[in-house]
Amino acid sequence: MDVTTYYNELMALWQELDQCYDYNWRCTKDSVQFIKTQENDRVFIFLAGLNKELDE
Numbered sequence: 001m002d003v004t005t006y007y008n009e010l011m012a013l014w015q016e017l018d019q020c021y022d023y024n025w026r027c028t029k030d031s032v033q034f035i036k037t038q039e040n041d042r043v044f045i046f047l048a049g050l051n052k053e054l055d056e
Contacts, residue, residue, distance in 0.1 A: 001051075003050065006046075006049065006050070007046065010042070010045070010046060010049075014042060
């Protein structure tokens with residue numbers, strides 16, 4: 001699977017998951033911190049799932 005296909009499949013899954021959650025924020029800082037954490041997690045998942053052959 002090429003990188004673009006992999007990325008697009010992950011994005012579709014994450015968008016579906018985002019629709020399943022109902023968050024109750026106490027303040028705007030909560031949502032900002034959550035989004036930063038979520039973005040970091042998703043970058044890590046994306047990079048961890050790349051084909052190791054791409055390193056060569």
